[in-house]
Amino acid sequence: MLRCVVQEHPKLWDELLGQAEFAYNSMTNRSTGRSPFSIVYTKNPNHTVDLAVLPKCHSKSATDFTAQFSSMLEEVRAKLLESNAKYKEQADKSRRERSFKPGDLVMIRVRRERFPPGTYSKLSKRKIGPYAVLKQINPNAYVIDLPKHYNTTSTFNIGDLAAYHPPDTAITSLSSSDSDSSVDGGE
Structure with missing residues (x-):
């Protein structure tokens, strides 16, 4: 958002930060259906147009205000719970339960940040192994x-581990009629 606000003047970001923050806090959030200002301050902030006409003052009792504010917070909580349930449902569609026992063979996904500088190469294998699981620390962490x-x-996260499947032991043979090239060099 800040990049869009500063555009051709990136060195003025500190002067425009307040405007970006105000814009963000004034926008309606898709999860809550309300802006952060309306949740915290019970109303949206006054804009330049709002200040031109002074709002009429109405005296309301504190209990009405408290009830209204409490119902608004309950509505926000309900919308957040509904939104979180939707996010969880979408995430669970692609999630699979995995676990390993001590002695199982696993392949380890190699991440650059796990290894000392200079020991990782972009051209090296993405997975190493197979290595045996020594023990399970918790459902997400294993000692290899x-x-x-x-x-x-x-110690590795389960996200970096994959079950090892040995290569197929079937014998593959090619006959000369199956290949495109001839023994004489393609003549």
Whole structure:
């Protein structure tokens, strides 16, 4: 948002930060259906147009105000719970339950930040292994029997582990009629 506000004058970001914050706090949030200003201050802020005409003052009792504010907060809570339930439902569609037992073989996804500088190459394998699971710390963390030469901790998140499936042991044979090239060099 700040990038859009500063446009061709990026060095003026500190002068425009207040405007960006005001704009963000005035916008209606898709999860709550209200702006942050209306949630915190019970009303939207006055804009230049609002200040031209002074609002009429009506005296209301404190109990009416409290009831209105409480009902608004309950409405916001309900909308947030509904929105979170929708997000969870979408996320659960692609989620699979995985777990490993000690002794299971796993492949480890290699991440650059896990290894000391200079030891990771973009061209190296994306997964290493197979290595045995030593123990489960919790449903998301496992200790792997990782060789010492990797110079990294042997505890991994389940997101970086994949079950090892050995390669197929079937014998593959090609006959000369199956290949496109001939023995004589393509003549």
